[in-house]
Amino acid sequence: MRELLLVLNLKSASFLKGLFLLDIRAFLKVFSTLLIFGGFSFGVFFMARSVTAYLLDVAHIGSFLLHRFLSMALYVFFVTVNVGNLVVCYATLYRSKEVGFLISLPISHAKVFLLRFVDNFFYSSSTLALIGLAALLGYGSYFDMPWYFYFFTVFFVFLPFMLIAGVIAVVTLMGLIAIAARIGVRWLLGSLVVVYLSAVYMYFRTTNPVQLVGEVMKYYPDVNKYFGYLDPPLMRYLPNHWVTEFLYWSVNGNYERATPWFFLVFLTMVGLMAVAGLAARRFYYRTWLVASDVEVMRGSKGPGQRISIMQFGKRSRVAGVFLGTNPQTEALFKRDFWMFFRDPSQWLHFLVMVLLIMIFLVSLGSLDIQIDQPLMRTVSFLVIFLFNGFFIASVALRFVFPAVSLESDCFWSVRSSPLELRKLYFHKLGYAFALILVTVEILVLGSTTVRGDDKVLTAIAALCGGCVALALTSLHLGAGTYFAMFKEKNPVRVASSHGASLAFLGSMLYLAIVVGVLIVPLHRYFEISFLLGQTIPAWLYLPVGVVATISLLIFFVSTRLGLSSIQRDF
Amino acid sequence: MIELKHVSKKFGSLTAVDDISLKIEAGQFFGFLGPNGAGKTTTIKMMTGLYKPTSGQCLISGYDIHTNSLPAKRSFGYVPDQPYLYEKLTGREFLYFVGGLFHMSAESIKRKIEEAVDLFELGSFIDKRAEEYSQGMRQRIVLAAALVHDPRVLIIDEPMVGLDPRSMRLVKDTLKRKAKEGLLVFMSTHLLDIVEELCDRIAIIKTGRIIHEQVQNEAMRFNGQLETIFLELTK
Numbered sequence: 003m004r005e006l007l008l009v010l011n012l013k014s015a016s017f018l019k020g021l022f023l024l025d026i027r028a029f030l031k032v033f034s035t036l037l038i039f040g041g042f043s044f045g046v047f048f049m050a051r052s053v054t055a056y057l058l059d060v061a062h063i064g065s066f067l068l069h070r071f072l073s074m075a076l077y078v079f080f081v082t083v084n085v086g087n088l089v090v091c092y093a094t095l096y097r098s099k100e101v102g103f104l105i106s107l108p109i110s111h112a113k114v115f116l117l118r119f120v121d122n123f124f125y126s127s128s129t130l131a132l133i134g135l136a137a138l139l140g141y142g143s144y145f146d147m148p149w150y151f152y153f154f155t156v157f158f159v160f161l162p163f164m165l166i167a168g169v170i171a172v173v174t175l176m177g178l179i180a181i182a183a184r185i186g187v188r189w190l191l192g193s194l195v196v197v198y199l200s201a202v203y204m205y206f207r208t209t210n211p212v213q214l215v216g217e218v219m220k221y222y223p224d225v226n227k228y229f230g231y232l233d234p235p236l237m238r239y240l241p242n243h244w245v246t247e248f249l250y251w252s253v254n255g256n257y258e259r260a261t262p263w264f265f266l267v268f269l270t271m272v273g274l275m276a277v278a279g280l281a282a283r284r285f286y287y288r289t290w291l292v293a294s295d296v297e298v299m300r301g302s303k304g305p306g307q308r309i310s311i312m313q314f315g316k317r318s319r320v321a322g323v324f325l326g327t328n329p330q331t332e333a334l335f336k337r338d339f340w341m342f343f344r345d346p347s348q349w350l351h352f353l354v355m356v357l358l359i360m361i362f363l364v365s366l367g368s369l370d371i372q373i374d375q376p377l378m379r380t381v382s383f384l385v386i387f388l389f390n391g392f393f394i395a396s397v398a399l400r401f402v403f404p405a406v407s408l409e410s411d412c413f414w415s416v417r418s419s420p421l422e423l424r425k426l427y428f429h430k431l432g433y434a435f436a437l438i439l440v441t442v443e444i445l446v447l448g449s450t451t452v453r454g455d456d457k458v459l460t461a462i463a464a465l466c467g468g469c470v471a472l473a474l475t476s477l478h479l480g481a482g483t484y485f486a487m488f489k490e491k492n493p494v495r496v497a498s499s500h501g502a503s504l505a506f507l508g509s510m511l512y513l514a515i516v517v518g519v520l521i522v523p524l525h526r527y528f529e530i531s532f533l534l535g536q537t538i539p540a541w542l543y544l545p546v547g548v549v550a551t552i553s554l555l556i557f558f559v560s561t562r563l564g565l566s567s568i569q570r571d572f
Numbered sequence: 573m574i575e576l577k578h579v580s581k582k583f584g585s586l587t588a589v590d591d592i593s594l595k596i597e598a599g600q601f602f603g604f605l606g607p608n609g610a611g612k613t614t615t616i617k618m619m620t621g622l623y624k625p626t627s628g629q630c631l632i633s634g635y636d637i638h639t640n641s642l643p644a645k646r647s648f649g650y651v652p653d654q655p656y657l658y659e660k661l662t663g664r665e666f667l668y669f670v671g672g673l674f675h676m677s678a679e680s681i682k683r684k685i686e687e688a689v690d691l692f693e694l695g696s697f698i699d700k701r702a703e704e705y706s707q708g709m710r711q712r713i714v715l716a717a718a719l720v721h722d723p724r725v726l727i728i729d730e731p732m733v734g735l736d737p738r739s740m741r742l743v744k745d746t747l748k749r750k751a752k753e754g755l756l757v758f759m760s761t762h763l764l765d766i767v768e769e770l771c772d773r774i775a776i777i778k779t780g781r782i783i784h785e786q787v788q789n790e791a792m793r794f795n796g797q798l799e800t801i802f803l804e805l806t807k
Contacts, residue, residue, distance in 0.1 A: 314668035315678045333672025337661065344660040344701075411656035415666075415717065418620040419673035420645040491659070571623045 035504060042507045043136040045514075050140025058144075064225025067218050069250040070209075070233075072141075076242035077205055079134065080167045083127050085198060086498065087171035089347065090126040093492040094118050095172065095286075096179070096293040105290065115282035123168045125495070129503045134160060145253040159248055159264060162271035166241050169274040173281055179289040182296060191350050199357065208234050241267060312339050330421055334429050341408065347494055348401075355397055359441065362393070363448045376528035382453065383524060384517050387463065390445040391470050391516070394438060395509040398474045402434045403482035403505055404496035406568065410488055413572055423568045427483070431561070435475045442467040456531075458539040462546055469553035470516065474509050480560030481505035483567040512556060519545045519552075573598055574619065574725060574758055579628035580780075581614050588614040590780035591628070596758060596773070598724065601751045603771035604760040607806045611780040612760040613653055616729050619758070620650045633724055646674065648725035649718030653733070653760075655710035657702035663713040664698045667720055674721035681720065688716035691746060707734030715743060725756045732763055744770060764802060768794045778806050 057063050057071070095101065095118045104114045138160060142152060182190045217232050218225055228250075237243045244263045251260035314336055342348045366386070406427075409416060416426060446467040450460045485501025496502065523545045531537050574596040581589040589611040596602045606612050617623040619630045621637045621644075630637045635644035657666055664685060671681035689698055692712040702710065711734055718726060726747075732740050748770060751757050761767060767774060768788075776784040784805050788794055794801075 314665045314672075315682055317678060329672040329675050329677070333669045336672075337658065337665075337669050340665065341658060341660045410658070411654070412658050414620075414622060414650070414652045414656065415670055416673065417622050418645060418648075418650040419670065420642045420675070421673050422642065569624075571617070 035500060038504055038507050038511075039132060042510065043132055045510075046133055046136035047140040047143075050137040051144050052140075054141050054144040062223065062225065063215075064218065064227075065250065065254065066227065066229045067215060067225065069246045070214060071211075072249065073237075073242050073246035074206070074209065074211065076163075076245055077240065078202075079130065080163070080240075080242050081198065081202060083130055083164050083167035084171045086126045086130070087123060087168040088175055089494050090492075090498060091119070091122050091172050091175050092293075093495055094122040094125070095175070096290055097492065101290065105287070110283070111287040111290075112279055112283040115286040116279065119168070119172055119278070122172075123165070126498050127164055127168065129498075129506075131161070131164060134164070141249075142253075147253065151252060154264070155249075155252070158268045159245055162268050163241055163245050165271050166267070166274055169271070169278045173274075173278050176281055176285050176289050179293050179296075180285065182292070191346055195350065195354055195357075199361075208236055241270065244270075312336055330425070331429065334421075334426065335433075338433075345493070347492065351400055351494075355400075358393070359445065362389075362445070366449055366452045376525060376532050379528045379532075380521065380525040383455075383459070383463075384521060386449045386453070387466070387520075388513060388517055390442065390449065390467065391474075391513040392510075393445065394442055394470060395474050395478075395506060395513065397441065398434075398438060398478040398509070399502055399506050400493075400497045402430075402438070402475055402478040403502050404493040405430045405434065405479060406483040406564075407487045407490060407496045408493060409486075410491060413488055417572050424565060427479075427561075427565055427568050431476065431479050431564075434479060435471060438475050439468060439471040442471040456537055458537055458542070459527075462539075462542050465546055466516065466520070466549055469550050470513070473512055473553035473556040476557040476560040476564075477509055477512070478505050480562075480564035480567075481508070483564040486567065488572070512552070515552060516549050519548050573631070573633060574602075574756060575629075575631040576615070576619070577629040577631070579615070579618060579625050579630060581611075581618055581623060582626045587780050589618070589625075592777070592780075592782055594775065594782070596756060598756050599751065599754045600773055601747070601757045601771045602759065603767040603774040604758060604777065605762075605764070605767065605774055605802060606760075606777035610777045610806075612777060613729055614780075615777070616650075616727055616758075616760055620648070620727055621645060646721075647723060648727055649721065649723035651711075651714050651718045651726070651728040651731055653729040655707070655714040657705070657710055657713060659703040660701060662699050662701050663694060663705070663709075663716075666702065666713060667698075667717055670717040671720050676721055684720045684722075685716075688720070692716050692742060708736055708739045711735055712739060712742075715746070719746075719750070723755070725758065726750065728757065728759045730761055731759060732761065732766060764798045768796070768798050774798075776802060776805055 054068065057068050058065070063071075095115065098118070101114060101118060104117070105111065135156060138155060139152065142155070178190060178194065214232060218229055221227065221229075233243070244266045248260050248263035248267065251257070251263070314333075317332075342352075417423075443464060446463045447460070450463050455463065481501060481504065482496075485499065485504075487496050487499060487501075490496050490499075523541050527538065527541045530541070574594065576592050576594040579589060579592045580587065592611075592615060604612055604615070614623060618625045619632065619637060621641055624638060632644040633647035635641075635647070637644045657663075658669075661669065667685050667688065668678070668681050671684065676684075685698070688694060692715065694709075694712060694716070697705065697709055698713075702713070705713070711731070715728075715731065718728070728747075731743055731747075735743060744766065747757055747759070751770075757770075759767075759771070772789060773787050774785070775782050784801070786792075786794075786801075
């Protein structure tokens with residue numbers, strides 16, 4: 003235990019030292035972080051409170067349905083925490099040099115595991131925890147819950163709920179690594195993606211929200227009753243259901259019925275922690291050795307080497323069209339290409355994103371959203387626009403933010419070569435923008451076609467989509483350069499760092515402003531369109547101009563920040 | 573030619589390099605010595621454009637590395653103290669990448685790679701990814717990369733770290749031959765016997781200042797005394 007406390011003490015001391023550095027830049031960083039995180043938390047709090055109030059007081063869906071929707075949101079939250087921990091755990095528990103160092107010391111492997119798990123959990127889940135806590139406060143404040151409700155919920159229900167997701171992730175990872183040695187990493191990762199996507203699909207298929215709403219609404223206005231018999235039996239085994247049941251009975255003042263769920267969540271967490279400890283004692287070191295072997299034995303002939311047009315030293319006409327005749331551009335492009343496709347965490351996430359786009363477009367196609375009501379039409383337009391923006395922000399966070407950090411320790415080779423850093427920066431910005439723009443336009447055109455929008459709306463959506471692509475790409479690249487982590491080899495960890503969280507929150511703020519600018523003129527546009535049967539595009543010129551101006555402003559500020567940051571001492 | 577004019581570098585209140593001036597001519601083999609933390613790597617990083625000097629000028633082949641960086645960078649090759657490579661690229665791909673950054677054609681890079689394979693005994697390793705390389709292998713690839721564009725100046729920071737005796741001999745012979753061909757070599761190292769064997773001029777730096785300069789030629793040789801001089805001056 004002593005050695006465990008020693009390492010934890012060392013870590014917390016180095017964290018606190020970093021936090022309270024006495025220089026103006028560090029202070030500004032901490033201050034701006036607090037400001038943005040604070041603002042964001044307040045936004046989530048306010049939204050959670052308003053949504054709860056709207057669903058109960060305006061939509062009158064009743065307490066039971068509200069908590070079933072909450073359960074669905076918590077399921078997505080659980081899967082997100084789980085996947086986040088699964089991905090980051092591989093880097094922190096198996097590839098980190100610190101683990102190699104700790105394992106060489108006379109500390110038990112289970113303690114090394116515990117140390118790295120705690121480190122990993124707080125690193126990869128802190129932003130999600132913040133969102134969850136702010137939402138909980140917003141939800142609780144609607145019901146005027148007493149202070150001890152928050153205390154017990156946060157420490158004995160909410161954090162254990164997140165820990166359950168994290169522990170399941172890490173135990174799963176240990177099992178996966180043992181299997182990976184037999185069936186190969188690529189097959190395993192592919193199967194894992196399929197399993198997770200199926201889990202989400204099966205959950206929503208089993209819970210069937212539409213049918214549930216229909217069943218409950220049969221009893222309208224008596225919808226505040228408990229309709230637990232409508233829950234599919236599978237739900238009883240899911241932690242999100244336990245948390246929801248605890249919340250449902252707590253806000254209804256029935257603590258007697260809330261208590262069993264409270265203990266179920268907490269004791270499950272304790273039990274799983276014990277299981278993880280036992281598993282770690284037995285398997286962690288063994289799987290760490292397997293992971294090290296897999297790293298060393300991974301073949302040098304990657305799948306991409308068969309793509310001859312991208313081979314170094316070869317030049318084809320096709321490649322020439324994209325790369326031009328400049329050897330520097332060609333060298334940079336081919337380097338980035340191979341580094342991307344030889345890193346499973348890169349191409350696999352890319353594949354998942356492509357799959358999500360396809361799922362989104364297919365499910366959009368099956369919806370009937372050609373609504374004849376101006377307000378609902380505005381809402382449907384903006385919700386889909388916001389979803390597209392949110393998706394693009396996630397893509398930019400995952401792939402654009404780490405772009406400069408991926409220069410890694412080897413940045414010396416670029417910095418000492420006759421390559422203008424400005425050119426390197428615009429090379430990264432150019433390719434990232436092109437890819438994101440294409441993605442945005444596919445999403446925009448897909449959704450406008452499904453909605454049956456007129457030509458003006460399609461053009462407006464495409465233009466705004468282009469602005470969003472420009473702003474979010476430049477924002478993430480600029481912030482990614484400012485917060486560059488050249489020592490970090492794992493892009494996932496770069497994309498889940500505090501700098502990345504700040505950039506993501508900044509992009510959420512930008513999207514909220516864009517929606518705020520568009521909402522009233524768009525509503526007027528639809529009103530006139532429905533009432534008079536004619537469209538007046540002039541209503542939209544000014545707001546689109548404002549969106550373009552804000553986006554350009556973000557582009558200039560971010561690019562300036564990025565260009566000055568990339569020149570910093572290396 | 574390398575010329576440092578009153579170069580200083582401060583990190584907050586710490587002065588890492590304090591008013592250094594040096595002039596090294598083409599064809600010279602220059603040894604840059606000093607104890608740990610003396611400012612050797614900081615000086616080299618300023619010379620290669622990785623650090624910006626707080627004051628002063630670094631001229632490489634007559635060009636200021638900070639105000640006229642591109643022609644300056646075209647003229648030198650650099651071997652850093654830690655031979656970091658892109659883990660996912662093979663040695664051959666890394667050499668193509670560096671050659672591309674120096675605007676070399678694919679044919680000339682290919683020729684230089686073939687030379688490097690022989691010169692540094694890279695063998696089949698050149699087609700394995702860097703993540704599989706040993707320290708010595710990385711060092712040889714980085715050295716090959718520094719020479720791929722036929723530079724006029726070679727700046728090397730601790731070139732012998734992690735090399736086995738055979739690789740060390742290989743590197744020493746290559747550097748000696750290149751210097752004879754007119755290459756200016758600026759080498760920072762702790763290995764005094766190597767400095768005695770290779771360098772025809774040295775400077776010793778301590779707490780950011782140059783405290784000693786000496787020339788080694790036919791008339792004036794160190795004769796195993798460099799260690800005594802170094803220990804005396806840096807104690």
